[in-house]
Amino acid sequence: MQRLLQSLLVCLIVAAPIGAAAQQFTTMKGHGGPVMGLDVNQSTGQVATASFDNSVGLWQNRAARWLEGHDAAVNTVLFLGPDRAASAGDDFAVILWDLASGAASRLTGHKGKVVALAQSPDGAVLASASWDGSIGLWSLVAPDRAPRFLTGHEAGVNAVAFSHDGTQLYSASADGTIRVWDIADGSSRILTNQGFGVNCILLGPDGAWLAYGAVDGVTRVIDAENGDQLADFSLERRPILSMDHHPATHQLAVGDGHGYIMIIDTARWQIARDFRAMRRGPVWALAFSTDGQTVLAGGLEDVAYSWPVSLLDEFDPAGGAERSFLRDPDEMPNGERQFMRKCSICHALTPPPSRKAGPSLYNVFGRQAGTLPGYRYSETLAGSDIIWTDKTIDALFDSGPDHYIPGSKMPMQRITAPNDRQDLIAYLRRATAPKQEN
Structure with missing residues (x-):
């Protein structure tokens, strides 16, 4: 007790x-x-x-x-x-x-x-x-x-x-x-x-x-x-x-x-x-x-x-409460697993504001890069004409942020397998879509 x-x-x-x-x-x-x-x-x-x-x-x-x-x-x-x-x-x-x-x-x-x-x-x-x-x-x-x-x-x-x-x-x-x-x-x-x-x-x-x-x-x-x-x-x-x-x-x-x-x-x-x-x-x-x-x-x-x-x-060890970025990847569908591995520690899926290192991805599809109010973007990304779509997100992880948007704050990482990128995009489509009000 x-x-x-x-x-x-x-x-x-x-x-x-x-x-x-x-x-x-x-x-x-x-x-x-x-x-x-x-x-x-x-x-x-x-x-x-x-x-x-x-x-x-x-x-x-x-x-x-x-x-x-x-x-x-x-x-x-x-x-x-x-x-x-x-x-x-x-x-x-x-x-x-x-x-x-x-x-x-x-x-x-x-x-x-x-x-x-x-x-x-x-x-x-x-x-x-x-x-x-x-x-x-x-x-x-x-x-x-x-x-x-x-x-x-x-x-x-x-x-x-x-x-x-x-x-x-x-x-x-x-x-x-x-x-x-x-x-x-x-x-x-x-x-x-x-x-x-x-x-x-x-x-x-x-x-x-x-x-x-x-x-x-x-x-x-x-x-x-x-x-x-x-x-x-x-x-x-x-x-x-x-x-x-x-x-x-x-x-x-x-x-x-x-x-x-x-x-x-x-x-x-x-x-x-x-x-x-x-x-x-x-x-x-x-x-x-x-x-x-x-x-x-x-x-x-x-x-x-x-x-x-x-x-x-x-005392028992701290950290009993589950954090999304610490979940067991084997318990997730592949798209969610890719997100947790590559994105979750920096990005939230919920509406802003967010205290994470990167901007919220809520309603990201169709958004111009570098335009979410309240987030301090790098000069490179703030001046970008990229629109986030299935195609641009696929390209981002195919070549890596350091090549796709040189000079941005996004870390150097790639998702090399095309099916993994597509699973990630499908998951983001579902998880970032605006929630319907009752």
Whole structure:
């Protein structure tokens, strides 16, 4: 009975405040796609979420306020103080947000998706990690100043962290290395070579240790100066995708691809809890509440969750409610299956408005591309003369959006079999048709 009541809280409690008194399983619902990033404002306790739906959500008092400005999925969000934040995404951009007015300042220069951000201890510099292999250094006191870019990794950069005196920067890369950079002259050295891609790093509060998680499931703590191993918490789960640390309570949270959150006691270097958080992994985003009593997580579902740390062992995994893009494809007719695989995570079939990354497909047949009111189209698609018909939808998936409409925000994907394309079109004809009123 206790587990049943706790499971029901998932559906009944929406976006409860995350503070010292939070002692229940809470959910933050409203995004139109997976939750890729999380942060908690240490000054106000406000929660920010970054989503595949191209938006940032600001959560407080059971409601979300949406920051819209990215042209693709938002991978990470970071509070820069009580009234500022930064976000970054698949559109290669970093955006600075004035939280009072919602005004946005767009920082450009990267040539690949931006997946992580870090602020220097003095608050003056923002570092960005990009899959173009570079690290961007942006002035927060003079945003118009040209950025610096640090290069040296041989693959995409996944994470960055400043040293406590701000003179050095740690970076982790898909090339398997963690580097230490001298901010003044841009030189770097390899701290450790993991061999497999390193997804996340976290520097301890005294700067003596650095924790990292890798593609092969390795979770290690090393000396931040010489790279010597201090502890190993690797389990039979991979990849490691997210980390957060709460210094006052000595808790290090680690999220992986199987939906687990491991809580490590950094005072004793022991695993304190190991919790199956998500019924359907992965755990892409993690953050502690300001008091460390609550841990928040985001992943494949369009919901962010939080749990009281002290009660983690008493909860069943989250994600029991069925999401359309998570349904078993073997249970669907072929046309619906093609839609779920290729379209459903970005597009709704219901009338607008929609919080998904792409425009609603409701009544799409006969519509001119780039004309649905309220959706921010790319310049390429907004100026297109394409009319969506059986023929143009077939051509779109035959050659792929990147060839059919070069420069659009639609992802690179094809449906090569003609019968699969025809089944998809037939399904869309039925599913997007305007509903007859009684």
